[in-house]
Amino acid sequence: MLKNSEFVSKLRNSGLRPTKQRLKICEVLFNRDKTFHFTINELAKNISQKFDEKISLATIYNTIHAFKDKGYLKEITISSDKSYFDTNITKHHHFYDEDTNLLIDCNDNEIGKVNIKNNITGKKISSVEVLVRVASDTQNQN
Amino acid sequence: MLKNSEFVSKLRNSGLRPTKQRLKICEVLFNRDKTFHFTINELAKNISQKFDEKISLATIYNTIHAFKDKGYLKEITISSDKSYFDTNITKHHHFYDEDTNLLIDCNDNEIGKVNIKNNITGKKISSVEVLVRVASDTQNQN
DNA sequence: CATCAGTTTAGAACCATTATAAATTATATT
DNA sequence: AATATAATTTATAATGGTTCTAAACTGATG
Known part of the structure; x- marks a missing residue:
């Protein structure tokens, strides 16, 4: 359960600019009691339900990959047609x-x-x- | 190291007609000393190098899935963009x-x-x- | 050898992901 | 505060692996 200002420093510390898109994605992913698993597709739906302004799909992909590279997410491969991400790192x-x-x-x-x-x-x-x-x-x- | 007549009965026993395409694929996959791993792409190349007549990519996919369903192959998922098959079942x-x-x-x-x-x-x-x-x-x- | 279901095929369609290139934004600099 | 810059976002196109389609072909059966 992190709050907005913590996301800002978390991003800045890892060399990522705290854009409003990234902060929204942080909110969806990390502002929770428990870790969870998601697909990009599920995340995109989740975001569009939660916020009025949409985030482009390309940005969601970019951000998730950036977060994975920085070690904030793990990728779990189940089958070739399903890629899951895990906030439990x-x-x-x-x-x-x-x-x-x-x-x-x-x-x-x-x-x-x-x-x-x-x-x-x-x-x-x-x-x-x-x-x-x-x-x-x-x-x-x- | 099975031979052609053995592939014919192997296929027939599992309800698959021993077509010339399937027999060629059997030869590439199972006529070996050791088990091995392959991607569909690698298999397709391998086949086109070994035989004059080409086998359609759709047939290769169909056959590999049929063989997997019959338990002659295992699928191993490494990442979402790479699907390997294994002749070691x-x-x-x-x-x-x-x-x-x-x-x-x-x-x-x-x-x-x-x-x-x-x-x-x-x-x-x-x-x-x-x-x-x-x-x-x-x-x-x- | 006629029939019929099973199989093959080329090509189209599909779908998740990545690339592109222009517009926008965050940050540092003046 | 205005400016310059590099990073980021975006819509859209492109990519690539896989599946679908429907017509042609083949193997098995009687």
């Missing part, structure tokens, strides 16, 4: 409900540490992501 | 080299069992996938 894993297309954060109690025993020579691990797909009992299993 | 995990965009299978020695302690009520786990992104030491970490 801590290391964590996900359940993906194939019936509802909803992402659910796992906490550490739910998935134990993933133990990676080998390295690729000369390479550093940049992330470890676990995706647990779930579906109602009647669905096919892979 | 056993349960396993992946390293993804961000420098070269290459996927590498993990064997069980490399990643221990992922321990999932909680379930989503009324849902069944349909898959558990671990993706370990790696990059050269100089790259950014997330």
